[in-house]
Amino acid sequence: MAKIDIINVQKYYGSYHALREVSLSIKEGEFMVLVGPSGCGKSTLLRSIAGLEDISGGVIAANDQPVNDLSPQERNIAMVFQNYALYPHLTVRENLAFSLKIHKFEKSEIDRRIKLAADMLGLTDYLSRRPKALSGGQRQRVAMGRAMVREPTAFLFDEPLSNLDARLRVEMRTEIRNLQRKLRTTAVYVTHDQVEAMTMGDRIAVVNKGGIEQVGTPLELYRDPNNMFVAGFIGSPPMNFISARADGHQAVLEDGQVVTIPVKAHGDISIGLRPEHIFLDKLEHHHTLKCKESRHFDLGSSLQYFFDLNGTEIEVSASGDVRSHSGVEIQIHFDPNDLLVFGADTKRIR
Amino acid sequence: MRTTIQQPNSPQNGETFQFKPELLTLSRTWKPKAEEGRLRKMIFVWIALAVIVIFFMLPIAYLFSTSFKSPVDVVDGSFFPNAVEAENWPRAFAQVPLWSFMRNSILAAAFSVFVTLGVAVMATYAMLKLEVGKSFLPDMILASYVAPPIIALIPMFVLMQKLGLLNSIAGMVLIYGLMNVPVAFWLMRSFVLQVPKALDEAAWLDGASYFKTFFRVTLPLLYPAMIATGLICFILSFNELLFAQAMTFDSDSRTLPVGISLFQGERRVNFGQMAAASSAGIIPVYFIALFCQKWLIGGLTQGGVK
Numbered sequence: 001m002a003k004i005d006i007i008n009v010q011k012y013y014g015s016y017h018a019l020r021e022v023s024l025s026i027k028e029g030e031f032m033v034l035v036g037p038s039g040c041g042k043s044t045l046l047r048s049i050a051g052l053e054d055i056s057g058g059v060i061a062a063n064d065q066p067v068n069d070l071s072p073q074e075r076n077i078a079m080v081f082q083n084y085a086l087y088p089h090l091t092v093r094e095n096l097a098f099s100l101k102i103h104k105f106e107k108s109e110i111d112r113r114i115k116l117a118a119d120m121l122g123l124t125d126y127l128s129r130r131p132k133a134l135s136g137g138q139r140q141r142v143a144m145g146r147a148m149v150r151e152p153t154a155f156l157f158d159e160p161l162s163n164l165d166a167r168l169r170v171e172m173r174t175e176i177r178n179l180q181r182k183l184r185t186t187a188v189y190v191t192h193d194q195v196e197a198m199t200m201g202d203r204i205a206v207v208n209k210g211g212i213e214q215v216g217t218p219l220e221l222y223r224d225p226n227n228m229f230v231a232g233f234i235g236s237p238p239m240n241f242i243s244a245r246a247d248g249h250q251a252v253l254e255d256g257q258v259v260t261i262p263v264k265a266h267g268d269i270s271i272g273l274r275p276e277h278i279f280l281d282k283l284e285h286h287h288t289l290k291c292k293e294s295r296h297f298d299l300g301s302s303l304q305y306f307f308d309l310n311g312t313e314i315e316v317s318a319s320g321d322v323r324s325h326s327g328v329e330i331q332i333h334f335d336p337n338d339l340l341v342f343g344a345d346t347k348r349i350r
Numbered sequence: 351m352r353t354t355i356q357q358p359n360s361p362q363n364g365e366t367f368q369f370k371p372e373l374l375t376l377s378r379t380w381k382p383k384a385e386e387g388r389l390r391k392m393i394f395v396w397i398a399l400a401v402i403v404i405f406f407m408l409p410i411a412y413l414f415s416t417s418f419k420s421p422v423d424v425v426d427g428s429f430f431p432n433a434v435e436a437e438n439w440p441r442a443f444a445q446v447p448l449w450s451f452m453r454n455s456i457l458a459a460a461f462s463v464f465v466t467l468g469v470a471v472m473a474t475y476a477m478l479k480l481e482v483g484k485s486f487l488p489d490m491i492l493a494s495y496v497a498p499p500i501i502a503l504i505p506m507f508v509l510m511q512k513l514g515l516l517n518s519i520a521g522m523v524l525i526y527g528l529m530n531v532p533v534a535f536w537l538m539r540s541f542v543l544q545v546p547k548a549l550d551e552a553a554w555l556d557g558a559s560y561f562k563t564f565f566r567v568t569l570p571l572l573y574p575a576m577i578a579t580g581l582i583c584f585i586l587s588f589n590e591l592l593f594a595q596a597m598t599f600d601s602d603s604r605t606l607p608v609g610i611s612l613f614q615g616e617r618r619v620n621f622g623q624m625a626a627a628s629s630a631g632i633i634p635v636y637f638i639a640l641f642c643q644k645w646l647i648g649g650l651t652q653g654g655v656k
Contacts, residue, residue: 085548099556
C-alpha cells in the first residue's frame with residue numbers, strides 16, 4: 001500500500017502538450033478514479049504512474065519517495081489493461097505465477113497466493129485453461145488475479161471494463177470495488193464512463209485537455225462542480241445549460257423570460273440545471289419557464305423529454321404518463337436553489 | 351415382420367426400367383439457373399488454373415524430360431526424348447559428387463537459418479517494439495534488401511578470407527545467415543507487430559527484464575512466424591549460386607547450385623546430365639514446399655492479411 005503524489009507533472013509528445021502541470025494526491029488505500037473524455041490525458045497519466053511513459057517534468061512519488069527514475073519493473077505496481085494483456089501461451093495458473101516466478105518466490109508461496117486469488121475470484125476450475133478458452137469476464141478476473149497475487153503497492157486499472165457487455169460491466173464494477181476494499185490496496189482507475197466513476201471511486205479526478213479540472217468525492221462533484229466541464233461531465237443525463245444575461249440575482253433569457261438566480265452575477269452567464277431537477281408539476285417555491293417540446297422517449301421506467309428553449313435543448317427526466325407532445329408549448333418548473341451559475345469563463349459563480 | 355422400403359421410381363419386381371426422355375428434360379429444367387452459372391464458373395476456373403499450372407510446370411517438366419535425353423535429342427529441342435537415356439542420372443552422380451554438394455547445401459542452408467533467425471528475430475523485436483533506431487534502421491534494412499547482392503561480393507570475399515572461412519561450409523553459413531536477415535526482418539515484421547505492446551508492458555510491470563520479456567513472452571508467440579521465415583530463408587540459401595560460386599572451391603564446401611553449374615564445361619555443356627543433377631537438386635526444396643505449405647503460406651501472406 002502506498003500513497004501516491006503527482007506533483008506538477010508535464011508530458012509532451014513532440015510539441016503536443018499531453019499533461020499540463022498535473023498535481024494529484026492519492027491517499028493510502030484510496031480508490032481514485034480518473035475520468036474524462038477520450039484523448040484527455042487520463043491514460044497517459046496512469047501510464048506515467050506505472051513508468052510506461054517518461055514524464056517531461058514534475059515528480060511522481062510513492063510514499064514520499066520520487067519514482068521518476070525507476071523503471072516499470074522497479075515500481076512494484078500492478079496494472080490491469082483494457083485488453084487484459086494475458087500471456088496467451090500460458091495457462092491461467094502460469095499467468096498468475098509469472099511475476100512470482102520472476103521474483104523467485106518459493107513454490108509453496110506461489111501455490112498459496114494462486115489458491116487465494118483463484119478462490120477469491122472464482123478461478124479455481126479454470127487454472128489449467130489458456131486465456132483463449134475463457135470468457136471476457138473470466139479473462140478480466142485473471143487479469144485482476146495476476147495483479148493481486150503480487151501484493152503490489154498500487155493497482156492501476158486502464159479502462160478494464162470497456163470490452164465487456166453492459167451487464168457484466170455492472171457486475172465486475174462491484175467485484176473490483178469489493179476486492180479493493182478487502183485488500184485495501186491503493187487503486188487508480190481510468191475510465192471515460194462517468195457512471196463507473198461515480199459508483200466506484202472514493203474520489204474522482206475529472207481530467208480534461210491534459211489537466212485536472214476538479215478532484216472530489218462523487219457527490220461533491222455532482223453537487224458542487226467548479227466549472228461547466230465538470231458540471232456537464234458528471235451526472236447522467238448531463239446538465240442543461242441555458243444562456244442568459246445577469247444583473248444581480250435576476251437573469252434574463254434570450255426570449256425575455258426572467259429567472260431568479262441564487263448568486264449575484266453580472267453580464268453573460270450560463271445557468272446550469274440538472275434534468276432530474278426539472279419538473280412538469282409546479283410545487284411551492286418553484287419557478288417556471290415556458291418552452292416547446294421537441295421530442296420524448298418513453299424508457300419504460302421513466303420518460304426522457306427534450307424541450308426547446310430559445311434554440312437550446314433542455315433535457316428533462318420525468319416519471320408517470322406522457323404529458324406533452326412534439327411542438328406543444330409547455331411549462332417546466334424547478335427550485336431556483338438547484339440552479340448553478342457559471343460565468344463567461346465557464347467557471348462557477350458562487 | 352420385415353418391411354422393405356421401395357423407391358417410388360425404382361423398377362418393381364419383374365419390371366424392366368424404361369428410359370423416358372421427358373424425365374431427362376424435366377431434370378434439366380428443374381436445375382436452377384444460378385446453379386448452372388456456378389457450374390460454368392467452376393469449369394472456367396478449373397481450366398484457367400490448369401493453364402496456369404501447366405505454364406509454371408512446363409520448365410520443370412522440360413527439365414525432367416531433358417534429363418532422359420541424349421545430346422542429339424537435346425539439340426533437336428523436342429519435348430519428349432526420342433530414345434530414353436536413363437544413363438544420364440547415374441552418370442551425373444558419377445561425374446560430380448552430387449551427394450556431397452547436396453549435403454553441403456542442406457548444411458549451409460539449415461545452419462544459416464539459425465543464424466538468420468537468431469539475429470533477425472531479436473533485431474525485429476528491438477526495432478519495432480523497443481523502437482531502437484526509430485524508423486532509420488528499418489529503412490536501412492529495406493535499402494540493403496533492395497541492393498543487388500553482387501555489390502557485397504568483393505567485401506564479403508575479403509572478410510571471409512581474413513576470417514579464414516573461405517571455402518568452408520561455416521563461411522557459407524555465416525554469409526547466408528547474414529544475407530537473409532533483411533528478408534527475415536520483412537517477413538517477421540508483421541508477426542512482431544501483431545503481438546500487442548500491452549503484453550510486453552504487462553511483463554515489465556510483472557518485473558520481467560527486457561530480455562526475460564522477449565524470451566518468455568514474445569518469443570513463444572513468434573514460433574509459427576519463425577518456422578515460416580526459417581523455411582523461406584532455407585529455400586533462399588539452398589538456391590543461392592553467386593556467393594557459393596565465388597567462395598567455395600572444392601567438393602567439401604561447394605553447394606548444389608555450384609555443382610550443377612560444373613556440368614557446363616568450357617567447350618561443351620552436358621545438358622542431359624545437368625538436367626538430371628538439377629532435377630535431383632530441386633527435390634529437397636519441393637519436399638519442403640509440399641509438406642510445409644501451411645507455414646510457408648502463412649509466412650508469405652502475413653503482410654497482406656494485416
